[in-house]
Amino acid sequence: MTISRRSVIAGAGAVATGTLLASAPAAGAVPVAGAASPSTGASLPIASRNSVWTRSGAGPLYWSIYGWAFPHNAPIPEAEWKANIDWLARDFASHGYRMACTDGWIEGSSRTTEHGYVVTYNDGWEHDWAYWADYLAAKDMQLGVYYNPLWVHKAAVADTSKTVVGRPDVRIADIVTEGDFFAKGIGGDTLYWVDVTKEGAREYVQGYVEYFKRMGVPYLRVDFLSWYEDGQDANLGTVGIGHGRENYETALRWMDEATGDDMELSLVMPHLFDHAEAEVRRGDLIRINADTDKGGWERLSGGRQSWQDMWPNWHNPFLGFTGYADRSGRGQLILDGDFLRAHTFANDDERRTMATLMTVAGSPLTIADLHSDIADHGWVYTNPEVLELNRQGLVGKPYxxxxxxxxxxxxxxxxxxxxxxxxxxxxxxxxxxxxxxxxxxxxxxxxxxxxxxxxxxxxxxxxxxxxxxxxxxxxxxxxxxxxxxxPDGRAARYQAAFAAWGGGAGFGNTLDGHDAMGYAEIGKDGASVTFAIHAPRAGTYGIGYRYRADGASQLTVGAEKPDRTPVAPAQRLSFPATGGGWRTATGTLVLSAGENLVTVMRAPGDSGSIALNHVERR
The missing domain is CATH 2.60.40.1180 (Golgi alpha-mannosidase II)
Known part of the structure; x- marks a missing residue:
């Protein structure tokens, strides 16, 4: 029995910023006033993957095959794939939608390389991944790939000549366990799961990532992670053998290491146990709601309105974005609300709501309409003022x-x-x-x-x-x-309640006298608050930090570009006790022309805790 993505999901409805800051002072750097000393330059604690992708803010713009494959419950034919790519290039690429991505229905791809890696999306396709990567590149576009590096096709297992990349002593059959199928509990025996405890498993998984990276693939969509972790599905019950938390985290770590800053890592269908604690450390995007399915208002806002402690925690993106808003932001996680099918909505009000929600939450904007069914609804994807918010990296929060x-x-x-x-x-x-x-x-x-x-x-x-x-x-x-x-005024004020919280920093609003919705609390080792701040020119700027502290505290402040280019060295800043009120610590910070990521963090050697209301670039 072949397990289609449609049959699987049909019933689905019933933190810190990593190596922030350079170890050596930037040229012309001015220490922050009140600093006890520069930081040691050691890497700061990593509580998030903190890739260049998440540091840039919002998710990517692209097109997915889902809108064809889901209604047909079949892999998209190659001719249909090409027709939609050509349409995307003609009508949407100029607006920023420069990637086409496969999705699901992949069991029918059994042809593999000598190392067990599938050579094309489907056996019925004439051309391989590399061909389509080149075809898209010729149109100034890119290929995104849906595949889980933990999958092993049974054809590769059966062929004893196939060995793990870099390990000619390990056959593909040696890295799986007999009977450990991707969808064993519901009759699926096409794909095995990799057993990460076996010799050669790491080379296979990381080699799969490298295989796609060499083709210039910038985006890897890794699905059914909940099934791997514990073998359980909220609607289907037991679907396979659970591999356990430790092995799940090992698998994510291998993918994290292999993708690095060269490939955006999308984690799909994770249980997100412990409020996505493992995923925030290893992934760039997480799915936060059930699949788009047939689309329309019911999938955007309806269905189950309560939380459950397994995937999908929330049924619709409205609640998923709201529930994980404390995990999103620069250097943290991109929340993925799944695909957009504009033609399935009842009217233009609903279509605008669809696009607005995905944009303000910082989600990818993923067109899943087709050239044959979008009709005259393409306008909802191409509003330049709305797309500019995504381009600037907007990641908002609910009230x-x-x-x-x-x-x-x-x-x-x-x-x-x-x-x-x-x-x-x-x-x-x-x-x-x-x-x-x-x-x-x-x-x-x-x-x-x-x-x-x-x-x-x-x-x-x-x-x-x-x-x-x-x-x-x-x-x-x-x-x-x-x-x-x-806002009026020459000074730019950045509110901590709307910034990116990492490493245990979080929201607060119980202290009297704060401005805005609230403030951020920094009180744990590794806790951080990151602001994206534009500077009109490179140079030294006055910075004010409005805060409240019961006792004397010392935190680390510094700046980097989103691409990790050092801007200012890490400096320790003193925050004296405020005696029950709010005060402003002032100093200076070197900023680069354009966008800077400014982080206030409790780094190793720092002490105390503060409620940070806002920072102001003067």
């Missing part, structure tokens, strides 16, 4: 009412009110109406730390709304408002 986990306290966050800050200090604000009747939604700009009115622009209507103190709208059923807000 937080408290620090309680959303999984146990659904009242702690508001899935219908979102905001995110851009590197230039401006803001994107999104309001949603998930109900079936017209409703008013609003957000006071004081939640962003903005005092008084500010210029507001509607990004879907391309219209200036004037100077407002509150963003508000009467929204139709399933409707949205997406605006950009431009």
């Amino acid at each position: 937080f009412h408290s620090a309680n986990p959303f999984s146990s306290d659904p009242s702690s966050r508001d899935s219908e009110r979102w905001a995110g800050q851009l590197p230039d200090g401006s803001w994107a604000v999104a309001l949603f109406n998930r109900s079936d009747a017209p409703a008013r939604r609003s957000l006071d700009l004081s939640a962003l730390g903005i005092k008084g009115p500010a210029r507001v622009r509607d990004l879907w209507r391309h219209k200036e709304l004037g100077r407002l103190g509150t963003v508000a709208a009467e929204l139709p059923p399933h409707g949205t408002l997406l605006v950009k807000v431009f």
Whole structure:
């Protein structure tokens, strides 16, 4: 029996920033005022993968075959693949959608290299991966690949001449266990799981990654991770042999090491136990909701509204994005809301909501419509003002009412009110109406730390709304408002409540006197808050840190470019006790022209804890 992706998912509905900061001072660096000494230069604790992909903020723009393969419950024919690539190149590549990615329905690819790696998406295809990578490259585009390096096709196991790359002494058959099939519990015996405890397993898994990297593949979508970890599916029950937490983490570590900064690593269908603790350390993207399936409003906002402790934790992306908002942001995780099928929605209000939600949450924007069914709905993917938010790396957050986990306290966050800050200090604000009747939604700009009115622009209507103190709208059923807000003043203020929290840093709002929605709490070794800050020119800038501390604290501050280029050396900054109120520590920091990632962190040798309200570039 061949296990299709459609049959598997049909019932699915019933932290720190890593090696941040250079060890040697940058030329012209000025120590931060109050610094006790420069940091030792040792690598800071790594609580996240912190790749160049996550450091850039939002997810990629691309097209997926899902919109053909799901309705047909079959692998996409090669001629249909080509027709859609040509359409993508003609109509969407100029808007940034420069990748085409395969997905699922892969059991029918049995032809393998001498090392057991599948040579094409399907045996019915004439051309191999390399051909299509070259075809796309000729159109200034790239090939994304859906495949799990832990899979071994039974044809490669049966062929005793096939050996593990770099290990001629290890046959492909030696790295699997008989009966350990990908979908054993539901009759599937086409793909084996790799047994990571066996000699040669690491070389096979990492060799698979290298195999695709050599073709120039920038994006690897690794699926069914929950099935590997414990063999359990929320709807199907036992589907195979569970390999255990330790072996699961080993497999993720191998993929992390092999992909590095050369390939974006997308983790699909993970259980995300311990609030994605393993995945944040090893992946770039995580799926946070059930599959798109037939699309439409029901999959975007409907279905199960409660949390469960296995994949999918939340059924729809509204709740998945809201629940994992404390895990997203620069250097942390990109939250993947799955594919977009614009033609499946009932009206344009729903289509705008679809695109707005994915954009404000920093998700990939993945077209899964086809050249044959998109009709006249392509406009929703090509709004230049909306796409500019993705280009600038927007990763927003829902409005937080408290620090309680959303999984146990659904009242702690508001899935219908979102905001995110851009590197230039401006803001994107999104309001949603998930109900079936017209409703008013609003957000006071004081939640962003903005005092008084500010210029507001509607990004879907391309219209200036004037100077407002509150963003508000009467929204139709399933409707949205997406605006950009431009604060006054020469100083750019960056709110910690909307920044990236890593290594145990988190949200707080119980201390009196804070501005904006709240603040970030930095109190554990490795805890960090990272801000994307634009500087109009390279040079030394005054920086203010508004904070509150019960006792004297010392933290590390520094800056890098998203591509890891050192900008300023790590400096230790003193934060004296504030006596129950808020105060501002001031200093200077060298910034590069353009975008900088500025991080405040409790590094090795630091001490104390603070509530960080905002930083200000002066």
